[in-house]
Amino acid sequence: MVRAVSVLLLSALVLTSCGGLRDSRLNPMNWFGRGVSEPVSASAEVNPLIPRRRASIFRSSQDDSYQGRLVGEISELLIERRPGGAVIRASAVANRQGPFEVRLVKNEAESDADTLTYDFRALQQPGRVGSEWSRTVSAGIWLTDNELAGIREIRVRGQRNVQVSRR
Numbered sequence: 001m002v003r004a005v006s007v008l009l010l011s012a013l014v015l016t017s018c019g020g021l022r023d024s025r026l027n028p029m030n031w032f033g034r035g036v037s038e039p040v041s042a043s044a045e046v047n048p049l050i051p052r053r054r055a056s057i058f059r060s061s062q063d064d065s066y067q068g069r070l071v072g073e074i075s076e077l078l079i080e081r082r083p084g085g086a087v088i089r090a091s092a093v094a095n096r097q098g099p100f101e102v103r104l105v106k107n108e109a110e111s112d113a114d115t116l117t118y119d120f121r122a123l124q125q126p127g128r129v130g131s132e133w134s135r136t137v138s139a140g141i142w143l144t145d146n147e148l149a150g151i152r153e154i155r156v157r158g159q160r161n162v163q164v165s166r167r
Helices: 002-022
Strands: 073-082 085-093 100-106 115-123 136-144 153-157 162-166
Touching (some): 085 115, 085 153
Parallel strands (some): 115 153
Antiparallel strands (some): 153 162
């Protein structure tokens, strides 16, 4: 019994002495100090991982707009309702293998108050034709309930056909 009391007393003394060690330089948790809030400078708003474009005689001033072409044939159009809107998802079969940067681009000329028309576009390079499976690509776009208000028909246009979904 005496041994248990003495061990308990000794451990209590050791633990209470840790409070003084907490703020000393011997504690490795204090080596860098406490965090301090500082205001953000204007130069910190620029992401250092993204290189800045500089004027150069070696760089042409290319247009950065999307240059995709219509994809061959639209094979599927799905409108999936989600809370707060809907996802328009379309699949298409390209003319050649290897389309990339596939997008649904709104066609302002054919869209009106009741109809939304999207062009299924992709950047394509000349290459092999291959199987239909290897040329199939998909793209989607999110529309909110406000954007869908009053819309009765959604059309996705390809080079050879148009898929239509109506309410």
